[in-house]
Amino acid sequence: MLLKSIRYSLDELIYLLNQLSDKGYSKSCESLGNETIGEHTRHIIEMFQCLENSYDLGILNYGNRERNDQIETEIEFAKQCVVEIRTGLKSENKILYLEHVIGGLAIRIQSSYYRELLYNLENCIHHQTLIKVAVLKFQNIAVIENSGIADSTSEYRN
Structure with missing residues (x-):
């Protein structure tokens, strides 16, 4: 289900990118x-x-x-990257170590591939919400109704 949700979210992103020009895509947005x-x-x-x-x-x-x-700056390149991510997702979970530098010191904590996929899905949804705020100012851009809304939020609203 996790991989399916990620693929769906990435498909939503491609759907939106297909409607933008490079100029609109790389233009500074006051609302962002x-x-x-x-x-x-x-x-x-x-x-x-x-x-x-x-x-x-x-x-x-x-x-x-x-x-x-x-x-x-280049929508076609961005879409190509999204497609590569979508097709390259691994189905096997495994232990990973998340490294982060704080105050000059590197710390590592144990995580897992699926835990980090979930983090990336939530991060993707968060940024899609911000993107949605920006594209609502454009005319002739269709946004999928629940784009940028977490599954838990949709379930709560229902």
């Missing part, structure tokens, strides 16, 4: 504190990429993600 839709999309993509790239080694540090400007 002058950030761009592309910046939020890059964040979603790179968090998933970081997790997937850390799977074999088993040590995950989100602070070491790439921060590729091409993702935040």
Whole structure:
């Protein structure tokens, strides 16, 4: 169910990106504190990429993600990255160690691939909500009704 939910959320992101131009995608939005839709999309993509790239080694540090400007300025490239993430999701859970640097010291805590997938799903939904706020200002953009809404919120509302 987790992988299915992630794929659905990524499909929603592609659906939205298909409706935008590179100009609108990379334009600063006042409602996002002058950030761009592309910046939020890059964040979603790179968090998933970081997790997937850390799977074999088993040590995950989100602070070491790439921060590729091409993702935040070129929709076609961003969509290609989303498709690669979607098809590259692993079905086998395993122990991972989450590494984070605090005050110059690296700490590691035990996590798991599925735990981090869940984190990335929630992060994706959060950023899709922000993107939704930005695209509501555009005309002729269709947004899937529950896009950017966590499953628990939808269940609560029902």
